[in-house]
Amino acid sequence: MxxxxxxxxxxxxxxxxxxxxxxxESAGGSQxxxxxxxxxxxxWKITDIYANDSEWDKGFVQLRQLIPxxxxxxxxxASSAADLAACLKARDQIGITGGKLYAxxxxxxxxxxxxxxxxxxxxxxxxxxxxASAAASFIEPExxxxxxxxxxxxxxxEKELAVYSFYFDNLLRQKKHILSPAEEEILSRxxxxxxxxxxxxxxxxHADMKFPQISDSKGNKLQLSESxxxxxxxxxxxxxxxxxxxxxxxxxxxxxxxxxxxxxxxVKKNIFYTKTRKYNSTIESALEGDNVPVQVxxxxxxTVHKRLPLLHRYVALKKKALELDEIHMYxxxxxxxxxxxxxxKYPEALELVQxxxxxxxDEYLSVLKQGLxxxxxDVYENQGKQTGAYSWGVYQVHPFVLLNYTGRYDDVSTIAxxxxxxxxxxxxxxxxxxxxxxxxxxxxxxxxxxxxxLLMDYMLKTTKxxxxxxxxxxQYLESVRATVYRQTMFAxxxxxxxxxxxxxxxxxxxxxxxxxxxLNAKYYGSDIVVDKEIDVEWARIPHFYSSFYVYQxxxxxxxxxxxxxxxxxxxxxxxxxxxxxxxxxxxxxxLNLLKKAGVDMSSPEPIEVTLAKFEKMLxxxxxxxxxx
Ligand SMILES: [Zn+2]
Numbered sequence: 001m002x003x004x005x006x007x008x009x010x011x012x013x014x015x016x017x018x019x020x021x022x023x024x025e026s027a028g029g030s031q032x033x034x035x036x037x038x039x040x041x042x043x044w045k046i047t048d049i050y051a052n053d054s055e056w057d058k059g060f061v062q063l064r065q066l067i068p069x070x071x072x073x074x075x076x077x078a079s080s081a082a083d084l085a086a087c088l089k090a091r092d093q094i095g096i097t098g099g100k101l102y103a104x105x106x107x108x109x110x111x112x113x114x115x116x117x118x119x120x121x122x123x124x125x126x127x128x129x130x131x132a133s134a135a136a137s138f139i140e141p142e143x144x145x146x147x148x149x150x151x152x153x154x155x156x157x158e159k160e161l162a163v164y165s166f167y168f169d170n171l172l173r174q175k176k177h178i179l180s181p182a183e184e185e186i187l188s189r190x191x192x193x194x195x196x197x198x199x200x201x202x203x204x205x206h207a208d209m210k211f212p213q214i215s216d217s218k219g220n221k222l223q224l225s226e227s228x229x230x231x232x233x234x235x236x237x238x239x240x241x242x243x244x245x246x247x248x249x250x251x252x253x254x255x256x257x258x259x260x261x262x263x264x265x266x267v268k269k270n271i272f273y274t275k276t277r278k279y280n281s282t283i284e285s286a287l288e289g290d291n292v293p294v295q296v297x298x299x300x301x302x303t304v305h306k307r308l309p310l311l312h313r314y315v316a317l318k319k320k321a322l323e324l325d326e327i328h329m330y331x332x333x334x335x336x337x338x339x340x341x342x343x344x345k346y347p348e349a350l351e352l353v354q355x356x357x358x359x360x361x362d363e364y365l366s367v368l369k370q371g372l373x374x375x376x377x378d379v380y381e382n383q384g385k386q387t388g389a390y391s392w393g394v395y396q397v398h399p400f401v402l403l404n405y406t407g408r409y410d411d412v413s414t415i416a417x418x419x420x421x422x423x424x425x426x427x428x429x430x431x432x433x434x435x436x437x438x439x440x441x442x443x444x445x446x447x448x449x450x451x452x453x454l455l456m457d458y459m460l461k462t463t464k465x466x467x468x469x470x471x472x473x474x475q476y477l478e479s480v481r482a483t484v485y486r487q488t489m490f491a492x493x494x495x496x497x498x499x500x501x502x503x504x505x506x507x508x509x510x511x512x513x514x515x516x517x518x519l520n521a522k523y524y525g526s527d528i529v530v531d532k533e534i535d536v537e538w539a540r541i542p543h544f545y546s547s548f549y550v551y552q553x554x555x556x557x558x559x560x561x562x563x564x565x566x567x568x569x570x571x572x573x574x575x576x577x578x579x580x581x582x583x584x585x586x587x588x589x590x591l592n593l594l595k596k597a598g599v600d601m602s603s604p605e606p607i608e609v610t611l612a613k614f615e616k617m618l619x620x621x622x623x624x625x626x627x628x
Contacts, residue, residue, distance in 0.1 A: 035112055035382040042346070045375030049104045049397050056104050056121070063097045063128060067135050070094060077142040078150070081158035084143070088164055091139065092434045094132050096395050101125045103394045110386035110402060111378070141184075143168070144175055163433040166587055173291065177277040187276065194272070197265030198545040204258060205540060211251050214243035224248060226540075233333045245330035249533035252540055256509040259539035264507030270547050271502060282498045286548035290442050291589040296602050297491065297551055303604040304488040304554075307611040311485050312525030314477060314618055319527055321625050327527055329520070329534045335478070336621070340471040342409045346379060349405070349412040356416060356455035359567050361575045367423050376422060377401045377415075391418045391448075393425025395434060409459075409475070413452050420451035428585030436587040442552050443590045447582060449560030450567075457568065466624050473621045480614045483557045484607070489523045491551040494544065512538050555601050561613060562599045562606035574598065 050056045073087035105121035113119075143151070155161050155168065178184065211224035214232075217239040224232070224247055232244035252259065270282045279285035283294055319327035321336045344352065350372050357368060371377070378385075381404040393399040399422035405411045424447035429437045456476055463469050496515055501507060513535035521530045543550050563581075566574040581597035591601055599606050 032381055032383050035385070038380050038382055042377075042379040043375075044107065044378040044400050044402075046104055046107050046400075048375060049100050049107075049394060053121075056101065059097060059101050059104075060124070060128065063094065063101060063132070066090065066094045066097060067132055071135050071138075074138050075142075077139065078146045081154035081161060084154055085158050085160035085164075087139065088167075088435070089160070091136050094136070096434055098125070098129045098132055099395050100397065102129060103392060103397075103400070107378075107392070107400055107402075112382070112384035113386060114384040140171065141181065143171060144178060148172065163435045167435055170291075170589075174288065177279065177285075177288070179277070183276075187273075194269045197262045197269060201259070201262040201266075201542070201545060204255060204262070205542070209251055209255070212247050214240070214247050216240040216243075233330060234335065236334060236338060238331070241330045241334060242328070245328075245531070246533055248540075249536055253533070253536045256513075256536050256539060259536075260507055260509040260512055263512065263538070263544060264501075266545050266547075267497060267501050267507060271498075281502060283495060283548050290440055290591075292442065292591060293602065296555070296591070297495070297548070299602055299604060300551055300554055300558075300607060301488060301492050301495070303607040304484065304611075307608075307614075308485075308523060308525070310611060310615055310618065311481065311523060312527065314481065315524050316527045317618070317622055317625070326529050328529045329524075329531045332481075332524070332528075335471075335474050336625070337467065337470040337474045340467050342468065342471070343407045344409070344412050345407065346405055349407075349415055352412055352458075353416045353419065353451075353455060356458035357451060358458075359454055359571075359575070361572070361579075364423065364575075364579065367426060368419060371399070371401075371419060371422055371426070374398075377403060379403050379405045381406070389414050389418050391421035391425065393422070393429055395429050395437060399423075399425045409472070413455060413475075416451040416455040417448040420448035423447065424582050427579070427582040431583040432585040432587055436585050438586045440586060440590045442555065443586075443593065445553065445556035446559045446563065446594075449557050450563045450578070453561055453564040454567070457564070466628060470621060470624050470628070473617045473624070476617050477614065477621065480557075480610065484554050484610060484614075485523060487550045487553045489519050490541065490543065491548070491554065493519055493538065494548055494550075498547075509536070554607075558606040558610045559594055559599045559601060561610040563597070565609050565613070566598060 050059060070087055070090035073083050073090075076083050077087060102122070102125040105118055105125045109115065109118040109122045111118075146154075151168065151172075155165070161168075179187070206226075211226075213221050214224050215221050216235075216237050218237075222228070222232070222240070224244060226248075229244055229248050232240050235241055235244075267282075270286075274282045274285045277285060279288065281294075283297065287294060287297065315327060315332070318324075318331065318336060322331060322334065324331060354365065354368060354372075357365060360368075376399055378401070385404065386402060387404060389401070389403050391399055391401045401418045401422050403411070403414060403418065405415075421444070424439060424444075428439055456472065459472050460469065463472065493515060496519075497507075497512070500511075500515075505511065516538045517530060517535045520534055521528075524530070538544065563574075563578050567578060577597040581593055584593050584596075587593070588596075594601055
């Protein structure tokens, strides 16, 4: 994707985990209607971006004309503060217009993927944005070439540069890791070749690998695939779970040496760039982008370690509740509670979300109400519509939210989740100039998860039925297991892997299997049978090709739980701090913004708060199961 745009689509990983959970319960279902049968009140209003396609065409021409207003400063950024400011402003204008152009085409495309007209417009917008990004590529090297004392003088003299203050600081911070122009050119020319490991991984895992047919306990033959695996592994049919598990990892195991080579190649690539750019370690260079100290990462792992006994208790409870003699790796995903069919009509869902988010206060609720009633959301599934859910903020317009609402509790929770993103975008874009309007990935899932947590707490506060309580608690416990514990295990795997390779060990399948096996044994405890098949699971995790990335799921989830807890306990002052965090967009480093709002991610506290809640919920589930 073009780098010039600051607005972006959020694929919502934490939400997706809960969604997958729901998908297992109801595959198939009723006929999907064509879009024409959906009433307009349930559709988003893309006309808020451009009134029609011919207005979009005008926007396209306008963007073309904007590019030279930026490139005319090429080679001149060092000559005057006014030129520098004018160039950056022109780039912002391109970003704003480009964001609108791309969003209009892409949102239309997502309404119906079979519509070739908007596929073409999306492609056209992409091409122009790539062109615009390439045209902007002179800016940063030129700024970095300006002597620092001169840049400081520019910044003092030119008021228009004030909005770029954080941008300059952030750029200068990384200056010592930027090489000479000739060296940078060699690195950039090598980049396609150094991507080969990841490309090979993707080809093998997502195109070439074939999975066999398996059978459930009734003898039905079912085709196994990566996406179906997620459904099968949650099935109440233990034979189906076991078969899916054995054959999925069996397939990976056949290619274990190739996967060890692709992952190892990726590790070596990163170590090469680490050394070339003069970082002390790969983890340091990966966290440097967001200015996150390694200590935050270590703190996460250490704090979760201290609370592993809780996960062991959860495993033991699963074993007991599922009445198993032995609990295996393939029993971990199946829910403890079944037969709860919660269904909510869309207006009921909106009512619940608004009730659940009452602790956020009137100001937040009025924005929420506005969003729920003025064309931000595309509610129902239709033929050809993009699956899943996302939120997308369009600068100078408003956020857009794609849903595929079917009425389950997860769908209600998804509304709270996506509106969390949407309102974060709304506040950031309203209170920040374009230059600082975009929040980081590190911050992104905080606003969404805070809302999910508040909704869950409201549901628990108002639900007396013990079956429904068990269902809700199971949902919460699973989200902590999948997000906090599992992603921390991933983060620890990456840390161990890089440490060993940076110490000179070579990456083989046996070496990776051993690290993975030991981590599973440590995280899930003595009750679980760590089946041999799981050892190769490292081979299927695509995130390991975006190194030291997954820890942000855990920090985001924990920060959200800490915010929700403080808003509930403290009320107005905590709410105020939280809203200020939402309004601050990308105006400072994520860790600083969070600290100002009262959540310090370098301390164990946010993670401890989250796991204390996990413990409380676990206590209650144990009690409920005993009495049921
Ligand atoms: Zn999300």
